[in-house]
Amino acid sequence: DTEVTQTPKHLVMGMTNKKSLKCEQHMGHRAMYWYKQKAKKPPELMFVYSYEKLSINESVPSRFSPECPNSSLLNLHLHALQPEDSALYLCASSQGVGRANEQFFGPGTRLTVL
Amino acid sequence: AQKVTQAQTEISVVEKEDVTLDCVYETRDTTYYLFWYKQPPSGELVFLIRRNSFDEQNEISGRYSWNFQKSTSSFNFTITASQVVDSAVYFCALSGASNTGKLIFGQGTTLQVKP
Numbered sequence: 001d002t003e004v005t006q007t008p009k010h011l012v013m014g015m016t017n018k019k020s021l022k023c024e025q026h027m028g029h030r031a032m033y034w035y036k037q038k039a040k041k042p043p044e045l046m047f048v049y050s051y052e053k054l055s056i057n058e059s060v061p062s063r064f065s066p067e068c069p070n071s072s073l074l075n076l077h078l079h080a081l082q083p084e085d086s087a088l089y090l091c092a093s094s095q096g097v098g099r100a101n102e103q104f105f106g107p108g109t110r111l112t113v114l
Numbered sequence: 115a116q117k118v119t120q121a122q123t124e125i126s127v128v129e130k131e132d133v134t135l136d137c138v139y140e141t142r143d144t145t146y147y148l149f150w151y152k153q154p155p156s157g158e159l160v161f162l163i164r165r166n167s168f169d170e171q172n173e174i175s176g177r178y179s180w181n182f183q184k185s186t187s188s189f190n191f192t193i194t195a196s197q198v199v200d201s202a203v204y205f206c207a208l209s210g211a212s213n214t215g216k217l218i219f220g221q222g223t224t225l226q227v228k229p
Contacts, residue, residue, distance in 0.1 A: 031215050033215065040222075040224075041221070041222075042205055042219035042220065042221060042222055043159070043205075043219060045216060045217070048214065048215045048216075050215070055214070055215075056214060056215070056216070088157055090157075090158075090159065092159075094215065096215075097213050097214055097215035098212070098213055098215075099145070099146065099147050099209035099210075099212055099213075100147055100164070100166065100209070101215070102149060102161045102164045103161070103215075103217065104161060105151075105158055105159040105160075105161075106158065107156060107157055107158040108157040108158065110157070
């Protein structure tokens with residue numbers, strides 16, 4: 001099984017809402033990632049988890065809060081977002097964080113902030 | 115500094131034409147990895163290939179082929195006999211600093227294959 005799943009597929013939220021994005025993989029991978037992608041742009045790395053510990057935070061605003069409950073799950077908690085946060089949020093996983101490891105991506109959550 | 119350049123923003127071809135997507139990279143590392151990903155309209159990035167810096171052999175997978183040339187810091191991707199299903203955005207990426215998991219993406223090339 002080489003699949004990364006993400007829920008929900010689409011999310012519309014107001015600026016005062018709290019919501020969460022979920023990501024799951026069953027490939028035994030020990031590294032998981034959150035990316036943000038705006039239209040016609042490459043993905044931008046937000047967070048990296050390695051062995052369930054946060055290893056990289058790319059100076060992401062605190063209104064985005066990641067969580068890794070176990071090696072298969074990755075959440076992104078959203079609170080007080082801004083309209084400019086509207087984007088495709090992609091989750092990915094890889095065997096590890098070494099250079100040779102290809103990342104497998106989920107289908108993404110299309111987020112709209114009103 | 116590490117950088118990936120995909121100079122072609124958009125390419126449009128007619129089905130069955132061959133098409134080459136260019137990728138030029140910059141890095142001071144002697145060991146590095148290069149990747150190609152495909153992103154169809156559905157949004158998911160699909161891993162296509164990984165190539166390490168010590169292996170300059172060209173690779174072929176069906177209608178896809180890759181040409182890696184260290185002398186010109188290029189890792190180009192050719193689709194032979196293109197099909198409508200090949201329409202997507204294609205990203206070239208370079209492995210970032212060791213043991214960080216970071217990927218340096220190019221800006222992407224949008225390929226449209228018309229019937």
